[in-house]
Amino acid sequence: MNKRRHPHSAARPCLAAALCFLLANISKGNSMNLLQNPSFEFHSFSGHRTGAAKDFESGYAAFWNSDAFGDTRILREAHLDGETGQAIRPAGCVHNLAAIKPGRRLWQFFTLSEAGLAHGDRLCLTAGGYQSEPGALRAIIRVMKTESSEGQWKPKDFGQTDERIFQKHGRGELVAEKEYSIDSARTGAVELVINAAEITGHFKESKEARADDINTVGIEVVFENRGEKEAWVHSPRLTKGAEPAAGDLVSRPIIPYYRHIPRTIQKLWKGEALHIMVMGSSIDRGSANPPLYCYDEDPSSPSFKQPVSADPHTYFEASKVNRPDLAGYVGQWRHYWSYAGRLRLELMRKFDLPVEKILLNFMACDGSCVAESHSGLGEYCSLAVPPQPEMNGYPAGKTWQELHPEIFSRPGGPGPDLVIFGSGANEKVDTPDEVAVFEGAIRWIQRHYPGCEFLFCQFQNRGGYTPNCDDLRALALRYQIPALDAGKALDDVTRWCNYFTLTPDGGHPQAAAHYLWFKQMEKAFECWNPTEAGQLQARLPERLHPNSYGWEGEMATFAGDNARINGGRRFILEDTALNAWASVATNKVKAWIDGQPLTRIRGNSIAGRDIRNASFSHGNLSLGDRHILEIDGDQAKINAVDCKVCPNRLFLGVDSGLWRKPGVALLDYSSEWGAPYGSRQARLKPGQVMEIEVIAADISIAYVNRPEAGALKITVDGAEKATIPADQPFTDIATNKLYLENRKGITGLGYGLHTVRLEAAGKPVDVLGIFTYDSRPNQLSERRLRGFAAPGDIVAITAPFRVRPLVFCQPPLAVDPQDIRADRVTFSGKGPGIYEVIGE
Numbered sequence: 001m002n003k004r005r006h007p008h009s010a011a012r013p014c015l016a017a018a019l020c021f022l023l024a025n026i027s028k029g030n031s032m033n034l035l036q037n038p039s040f041e042f043h044s045f046s047g048h049r050t051g052a053a054k055d056f057e058s059g060y061a062a063f064w065n066s067d068a069f070g071d072t073r074i075l076r077e078a079h080l081d082g083e084t085g086q087a088i089r090p091a092g093c094v095h096n097l098a099a100i101k102p103g104r105r106l107w108q109f110f111t112l113s114e115a116g117l118a119h120g121d122r123l124c125l126t127a128g129g130y131q132s133e134p135g136a137l138r139a140i141i142r143v144m145k146t147e148s149s150e151g152q153w154k155p156k157d158f159g160q161t162d163e164r165i166f167q168k169h170g171r172g173e174l175v176a177e178k179e180y181s182i183d184s185a186r187t188g189a190v191e192l193v194i195n196a197a198e199i200t201g202h203f204k205e206s207k208e209a210r211a212d213d214i215n216t217v218g219i220e221v222v223f224e225n226r227g228e229k230e231a232w233v234h235s236p237r238l239t240k241g242a243e244p245a246a247g248d249l250v251s252r253p254i255i256p257y258y259r260h261i262p263r264t265i266q267k268l269w270k271g272e273a274l275h276i277m278v279m280g281s282s283i284d285r286g287s288a289n290p291p292l293y294c295y296d297e298d299p300s301s302p303s304f305k306q307p308v309s310a311d312p313h314t315y316f317e318a319s320k321v322n323r324p325d326l327a328g329y330v331g332q333w334r335h336y337w338s339y340a341g342r343l344r345l346e347l348m349r350k351f352d353l354p355v356e357k358i359l360l361n362f363m364a365c366d367g368s369c370v371a372e373s374h375s376g377l378g379e380y381c382s383l384a385v386p387p388q389p390e391m392n393g394y395p396a397g398k399t400w401q402e403l404h405p406e407i408f409s410r411p412g413g414p415g416p417d418l419v420i421f422g423s424g425a426n427e428k429v430d431t432p433d434e435v436a437v438f439e440g441a442i443r444w445i446q447r448h449y450p451g452c453e454f455l456f457c458q459f460q461n462r463g464g465y466t467p468n469c470d471d472l473r474a475l476a477l478r479y480q481i482p483a484l485d486a487g488k489a490l491d492d493v494t495r496w497c498n499y500f501t502l503t504p505d506g507g508h509p510q511a512a513a514h515y516l517w518f519k520q521m522e523k524a525f526e527c528w529n530p531t532e533a534g535q536l537q538a539r540l541p542e543r544l545h546p547n548s549y550g551w552e553g554e555m556a557t558f559a560g561d562n563a564r565i566n567g568g569r570r571f572i573l574e575d576t577a578l579n580a581w582a583s584v585a586t587n588k589v590k591a592w593i594d595g596q597p598l599t600r601i602r603g604n605s606i607a608g609r610d611i612r613n614a615s616f617s618h619g620n621l622s623l624g625d626r627h628i629l630e631i632d633g634d635q636a637k638i639n640a641v642d643c644k645v646c647p648n649r650l651f652l653g654v655d656s657g658l659w660r661k662p663g664v665a666l667l668d669y670s671s672e673w674g675a676p677y678g679s680r681q682a683r684l685k686p687g688q689v690m691e692i693e694v695i696a697a698d699i700s701i702a703y704v705n706r707p708e709a710g711a712l713k714i715t716v717d718g719a720e721k722a723t724i725p726a727d728q729p730f731t732d733i734a735t736n737k738l739y740l741e742n743r744k745g746i747t748g749l750g751y752g753l754h755t756v757r758l759e760a761a762g763k764p765v766d767v768l769g770i771f772t773y774d775s776r777p778n779q780l781s782e783r784r785l786r787g788f789a790a791p792g793d794i795v796a797i798t799a800p801f802r803v804r805p806l807v808f809c810q811p812p813l814a815v816d817p818q819d820i821r822a823d824r825v826t827f828s829g830k831g832p833g834i835y836e837v838i839g840e
């Protein structure tokens with residue numbers, strides 16, 4: 001009898017701990033049950049939905065699959081009552097049993113690598129059960145492979161529009177290479193045993209399809225009921241070897257990833273509507289070569305592995321997969337076969353939900369990347385883009401409100417509940433600092449939708465296509481986001497199959513690869529009791545990368561005819577990050593920032609603003625400094641620019657009443673660049689000074705470069721920070737020397753009250769104003785002191801603030817900024833009052 005382990009003790013908080021646990025048990029000589037959750041542990045959500053006290057029963061078990069919720073009835077053995085129940089219940093302890101309805105099945109799939117298996121290994125399956133009809137309960141081991149046939153094929157020959165020629169491998173779903181099955185002619189309690197099931201497989205890696213290849217990648221264990229009454233199964237054991245393993249078994253660990261998406265899981269338990277956004281590129285929405293057709297998957301059919309659907313980029317046909325409920329909810333076949341489309345279907349099965357409860361919003365599109373997605377985050381999160389196949393994976397014709405009414409009726413509005421980051425294959429923006437692009441997107445969403453959760457599950461072609469998988473691992477650590485390593489899992493799969501059966505042409509995964517990808521992501525939604533304490537994802541923690549500040553703000557859009565676009569080819573950025581759309585007559589757009597060429601750009605010619613694709617993106621720039629974009633090419637023209645504006649930025653022009661500038665003349669300023677820093681200037685003569693008190697963590701001084709200008713001396717809190725020669729021109733890519741507005745960032749000051757002093761040296765300098773930034777990632781380091789004081793009181797701050805703090809007084813108490821220091825405050829005013837001191 002299988003030794004039962006408490007399910008809570010089987011769960012481990014991380015993969016490393018689980019593997020250590022596994023290896024420790026193997027080193028003790030314990031045999032391994034290759035099945036996960038063989039005791040059918042579950043979490044019943046009937047109490048969440050209806051208030052029914054039925055925690056002892058469920059319609060599905062964690063890590064097991066059925067065609068529909070309730071095809072199996074999972075029951076604690078203590079609740080098998082009466083004479084029939086006593087007959088079904090085995091003599092030993094099994095915890096839970098699965099009752100399979102007539103004509104239904106229960107199965108579990110895993111890759112060879114996950115279970116430490118190889119071609120040539122043999123497997124044994126044993127399971128206890130109960131049947132009231134002979135031969136009703138059947139146990140099956142399926143050796144699953146990617147499809148491979150000899151030669152080539154052309155979709156055009158099967159009624160499709162695609163005239164390209166492809167190899168005859170990798171088409172459609174995994175298929176069974178071998179099937180080993182057993183049933184019993186007995187009635188009542190039965191034991192099913194399959195011995196020495198061989199894992200057949202051999203292959204040659206090649207782009208050409210080979211009929212004699214056996215690309216075995218995984219194992220599927222199935223229990224099906226072929227009778228007309230319920231059939232029961234319990235205690236399944238799958239072991240490596242020619243004969244069943246004796247004695248106690250250790251099961252493959254199950255990791256509670258669900259702990260890290262607690263809000264999403266709670267909504268699924270409760271049956272509430274979910275808005276899931278899918279980020280990424282063409283891979284994420286199922287674009288592939290050949291396209292993801294709906295194939296005839298019946299091995300006995302003369303049209304086996306031939307397309308039976310219409311062109312996959314035209315529309316989805318719900319009748320072809322016997323899913324009339326999906327009509328109106330799936331735009332194209334690729335959205336159905338993609339890992340995300342499969343996830344939606346599985347969430348519907350596992351949590352007994354209709355399709356209108358799960359809004360699957362594909363922001364991913366061909367050629368897109370996360371940097372470019374920043375231009376459309378607002379529209380996609382708010383569902384401002386109506387249903388359209390090419391835009392979000394839905395058919396056109398109905399509104400979001402008609403398709404998903406509950407999403408719009410909830411108090412928080414239709415914002416996203418879960419954002420999935422998938423392939424990221426087209427990224428490489430700002431590499432090796434690309435983590436800022438991802439972090440900026442996450443932080444933007446967190447600022448606008450604080451309850452949103454994230455999930456990482458990246459596809460990685462053979463473990464070496466894109467470096468940003470490591471970026472997401474780093475973000476997973478900082479933000480406590482679950483990261484399921486689909487990249488490694490699929491890389492391991494290629495040890496046992498021809499890689500080109502997964503990605504036949506161009507690196508895009510076929511349907512079987514999407515299935516393997518989905519099976520990794522599915523683990524994040526497996527739940528069982530006892531439930532471990534949830535771990536909320538970190539909201540706006542300390543930034544992983546300083547450049548993220550430039551990516552997390554709001555987007556300012558400038559159309560091609562905007563005065564900010566100089567001569568159609570040049571532009572002064574708002575801060576440090578941008579998406580741009582440009583067109584050329586031939587070849588690609590070339591771009592420079594601050595005179596340096598951008599080498600990691602696609603440079604596609606795009607006629608107008610597209611919220612998912614840009615000609616190029618960039619954000620690896622210094623905060624507070626002026627940055628100039630230039631493009632070149634045959635008839636090159638900037639058609640639109642999206643610039644990120646850093647959060648909590650404020651501009652104080654020289655005409656602000658906060659400046660102290662005695663005797664300084666104010667003049668109009670005429671800009672040829674659309675006046676990005678205002679249209680008024682203060683002309684400081686040599687020796688003249690202007691000052692201002694600002695609340696900031698970083699500042700940026702805007703001024704004008706002129707041939708006859710002097711130097712601008714910048715002092716902050718009595719310390720000289722920079723002396724800038726204001727007579728330096730900008731040299732453009734055509735070597736023209738241009739005199740224009742400029743600015744200089746002074747960063748790392750610390751959040752608080754700062755006195756900024758500007759002085760001209762040698763010759764006059766024209767000042768335009770000051771930008772202030774509160775670049776703090778959050779307010780966790782903020783300190784607040786409160787008290788009661790009278791005029792003349794000096795309050796000592798025994799642990800000084802980092803810089804001068806902010807001081808707020810209740811009248812008649814007052815304070816002069818000059819009387820505030822990091823270690824003390826001297827109060828004034830006309831009477832006592834309450835004060836509050838705020839700083840770092």
